[in-house]
Amino acid sequence: MKRTIPKYYPLIPVFAAYLIMFIIGFTMPGMWQMVALLAFYCALGQSWNIFMGMTGYVDFGYVTFIALGTYGMALGVQYFYQIEGLGIGIIFIGIFLALFLASLSAILEAAIALRLRGAYFAIACIGINEGLRYFIEGAKIWGGSEGIIFSGALTEAVGREVANQLTTFWADFAVFIIAALAAFLNVHYMRSKIGYALTAVREDEDAAKVMGINTFKYKTIAFLTSGLLGGLVGAMAWGLKLTHVFPGDVFVIHYTVECIVVVLLGGAGTLLGPVVGGLIYGLSKYWLAVILPGFQLLIFAPIIIAIIVAFPGGIIGLVKQRIKGTPLERYIV
Amino acid sequence: MVLLKLENITKRFGGLIAVNDVSLEIEHGELMAIVGPNGAGKTTLFNVINGVYPPDEGRVIFNERDITRLPAYRRAPLGIGRTFQIPRPFSSASVQENVAVGAMFGTLAGKVSVDGCLEIAERYTELVGLEAHKNKEAGSLTPVEKKMMEIARALAMKPKLLLMDEAMAGMHPKDIDEMVRFLKKIKKEENIAIVSMVEHIMRAVAGFANRVVVMHQGAKLIDAPTEQALSDPRVVEVYLGRP
Numbered sequence: 001m002k003r004t005i006p007k008y009y010p011l012i013p014v015f016a017a018y019l020i021m022f023i024i025g026f027t028m029p030g031m032w033q034m035v036a037l038l039a040f041y042c043a044l045g046q047s048w049n050i051f052m053g054m055t056g057y058v059d060f061g062y063v064t065f066i067a068l069g070t071y072g073m074a075l076g077v078q079y080f081y082q083i084e085g086l087g088i089g090i091i092f093i094g095i096f097l098a099l100f101l102a103s104l105s106a107i108l109e110a111a112i113a114l115r116l117r118g119a120y121f122a123i124a125c126i127g128i129n130e131g132l133r134y135f136i137e138g139a140k141i142w143g144g145s146e147g148i149i150f151s152g153a154l155t156e157a158v159g160r161e162v163a164n165q166l167t168t169f170w171a172d173f174a175v176f177i178i179a180a181l182a183a184f185l186n187v188h189y190m191r192s193k194i195g196y197a198l199t200a201v202r203e204d205e206d207a208a209k210v211m212g213i214n215t216f217k218y219k220t221i222a223f224l225t226s227g228l229l230g231g232l233v234g235a236m237a238w239g240l241k242l243t244h245v246f247p248g249d250v251f252v253i254h255y256t257v258e259c260i261v262v263v264l265l266g267g268a269g270t271l272l273g274p275v276v277g278g279l280i281y282g283l284s285k286y287w288l289a290v291i292l293p294g295f296q297l298l299i300f301a302p303i304i305i306a307i308i309v310a311f312p313g314g315i316i317g318l319v320k321q322r323i324k325g326t327p328l329e330r331y332i333v
Numbered sequence: 334m335v336l337l338k339l340e341n342i343t344k345r346f347g348g349l350i351a352v353n354d355v356s357l358e359i360e361h362g363e364l365m366a367i368v369g370p371n372g373a374g375k376t377t378l379f380n381v382i383n384g385v386y387p388p389d390e391g392r393v394i395f396n397e398r399d400i401t402r403l404p405a406y407r408r409a410p411l412g413i414g415r416t417f418q419i420p421r422p423f424s425s426a427s428v429q430e431n432v433a434v435g436a437m438f439g440t441l442a443g444k445v446s447v448d449g450c451l452e453i454a455e456r457y458t459e460l461v462g463l464e465a466h467k468n469k470e471a472g473s474l475t476p477v478e479k480k481m482m483e484i485a486r487a488l489a490m491k492p493k494l495l496l497m498d499e500a501m502a503g504m505h506p507k508d509i510d511e512m513v514r515f516l517k518k519i520k521k522e523e524n525i526a527i528v529s530m531v532e533h534i535m536r537a538v539a540g541f542a543n544r545v546v547v548m549h550q551g552a553k554l555i556d557a558p559t560e561q562a563l564s565d566p567r568v569v570e571v572y573l574g575r576p
Contacts, residue, residue: 156430192447196426196434203423212409212438212490 007191009270010333013185017275018042018176025172036172040237040281043179044255045262045274049188049227051222052260052303053269054195057117058203060256061125065102067250069234072098073128074148074245074311081150083158090157091145091166095235102231105132110220117205124237126253133251147246171241178232179275185225186271190333194218202269232312261304271333276315335362336526337382337494342391344377351377352388353551362524364517367540367558368531369548370572375530376418378497378548384408385414396493397482406413410442414492414525418499420479424472428463429454431471432485439490459484461515477504488519497529503535513540539563547571 018039023034046061063315078092080086085234086093110292113124137145189195199220200208200247208215238250258281281300288296316332323329337464339357343350350375359365366373368415381388382406385397391511400408414435432454436445445453458467466474471482480500480538487495520527530548531538538545547555547561555562562568 024538066463194435196430196437196447199426199430200423203425204421207423208434210385210409210415211434213434214404214406228350241532270411279487308445 006330008184008187009330011033011183011187013331014275015180017264017279018180025063032169032285034174034282036175036237036241037286038279039172039175039179040233040273041180041258041262041282042236042278043175044230044235044259045266045278046179046182046186047226047233048259049226049263049268049270049274050182050189050257051212051226052228052263053186054189054198054202054222055272057219058122058254058260059125059223059226060122060193061127061129062226062230062259063250063252063255064105064109065126065230066234066238066255067129067132067245067247068101068105068247069098069231069251070238070250071142071148072096072101072231072236073239074150075142077150077153077157077243078148081153085308086157088158088162090154091240093234093238098231098239099228099237102227102234106227107220108222110223114223129251129253131216133247136247136251145247146246147249149244151243167241167243167246171236171239172229174236174240177231178229178236182229183275185229187333189222189225191297192269194221198222259293261300264314265304265307265320267316267320270314270316270320273316280315334361335359335360336363336393336396338394339378339382340392340394342381342388342393343389344374344379344381344386347422352381353552354391354549356391357546357553357556359526359527359528360560361493362520362542363526364520364542365526365528365546366531366542367528367542368535368538368544368557368568369554371510371532372550373534373548373571374551375548376498378566379415379498379550380466382494383496406438409439409490409492410490410532412440413496414484414487414490414494414495415441415485415496416480416498416500418502420476420483422471422474422479422482426468426471427468428474428482429458429467430470431482432457432489433488435489436491439492441491450536454485456484457503459487460519461485477508488523488525492524494526495525495527497527499532501534502532506536507533509537510540516541526534535563 021035021038024255025032028244037098073094076097077090080090109128113121136142142148165201167170197213200211200213201215202218239245262277263279265280266275267273285296288299320332323332335358339355342355344352351517369375382384382393384403387402392399392422394408395411395413423434429451431437433450436450436453447556455467458464461484463478463481474482484500501512516527519525529541542559545557545559547562547568554567554571555565566567
């Protein structure tokens with residue numbers, strides 16, 4: 001039991017970063033939107049990294065979970081706002097539906113795609129994402145391609161003032177909480193049997209099976225966790241914050257690519273990596289959009305290539321090498 | 334007492350019969366060597382025993398339980414450990430963590446905490462002489478060190494049966510003698526049945542095994558006590574052909 005407390009030391013720098021971001025956003029006028037954007041990238045990176053970093057499987061269809069989370073919130077508010085006396089509880093119905101849809105798709109996707117490896121897995125995930133989008137549009141469920149606009153329903157359910165607070169503050173605040181939760185789960189997994197099993201899967205899946213590891217089960221645990229967190233991010237950062245959802249806006253692979261950039265930049269499989277990656281990516285995207293609108297990706301592409309070639313472990317991978325053997329090692333994982 | 338029983342195992346890959354109607358019994362705590370030239374079906378036989386793939390015909394019975402259709406990951410907790418011909422370490426993890434994986438998912442699975450497994454791993458890392466490297470990444474070890482690490486990982490599973498695939502190939506004769514001594518010591522302390530698969534290093538076979546099984550073209554050719562088996566003229570024939 002002597003390791004129980006130090007095992008969570010690596011959370012200190014992560015939580016410190018989130019706290020500082022929050023304080024800056026909360027106290028400095030005009031900074032909240034930018035901080036919210038940073039928290040969004042950190043949370044997404046952290047959530048995506050739980051699966052990709054630990055298993056080595058690249059889920060290109062990750063945005064499916066974010067999209068379904070958004071739909072969960074939209075459906076919750078749109079279909080239940082007329083029920084008397086729910087008040088703020090309607091948000092929790094939205095969260096519940098977001099988690100339900102995300103877990104449902106995670107389990108189905110796990111059953112199909114997690115049996116595949118490498119590029120086949122990646123393609124299967126993209127296929128599921130595109131399939132879902134066209135299914136929603138074609139079968140005209142949940143509003144089809146017109147999507148759901150639920151700002152009116154939200155206002156009616158909780159009142160104009162509360163709705164305003166929810167969309168401008170609490171939705172962003174929740175993203176911080178999700179990011180922190182993702183970091184906690186990540187450390188918890190890393191230091192438990194799950195982490196050891198998944199490291200074995202990442203390095204040599206067939207040898208892992210021979211060592212007694214039920215690889216499918218552990219992959220599914222990580223996939224489901226990652227998907228649920230993605231669903232929560234969607235429910236808050238896209239659903240509650242924007243109060244509308246259109247299939248053409250949410251089932252977009254571009255966001256998965258952003259996850260990949262954030263995680264590889266900071267360091268795949270590390271805890272602090274997605275935070276560092278999220279901050280760098282979010283900040284540069286924000287400033288580049290101001291200084292050189294439209295050129296963000298053009299500038300980012302060579303930077304990413306340079307980083308992957310120069311230090312494939314990402315920034316934190318590099319830092320970890322440098323501090324090996326020093327007391328700092330305990331805090332940076 | 335019989336630990337593992339193979340009943341008429343046949344495994345085909347397309348038209349190729351890799352293992353042809355092999356029956357075999359291994360006792361608790363027995364030291365056995367399976368020898369045979371390249372392509373004799375030794376590795377296929379190992380893969381059938383530890384569940385990498387099921388046989389086309391026949392049954393595998395371990396500890397009086399039919400495990401013919403059991404997937405590999407459910408056999409390890411019953412007590413079947415394995416090392417590979419070409420070492421397959423979990424490269425990015427440390428040596429100690431690699432060995433701990435064995436303890437975590439072997440016969441002790443669910444009985445020992447993660448910290449407990451790390452302690453067990455420390456003991457076995459020391460036993461195979463890798464204590465100086467325990468915090469190193471497994472991928473950075475030399476080939477011989479990787480083999481030793483794999484043995485430690487398999488032993489940390491606390492197996493009843495340890496399958497060693499060419500553990501001594503490419504080793505210096507002095508190291509082979511040391512390995513043989515080490516395996517005998519382990520066998521005595523933990524009463525593990527060890528089946529070692531050897532292509533041609535008779536020095537290892539003679540020093541190690543009580544019983545030798547010679548395989549040839551997928552079939553069991555000889556199954557006899559070591560001295561008798563090695564002096565059998567058919568052994569020479571298997572390797573060099575009929576004069």
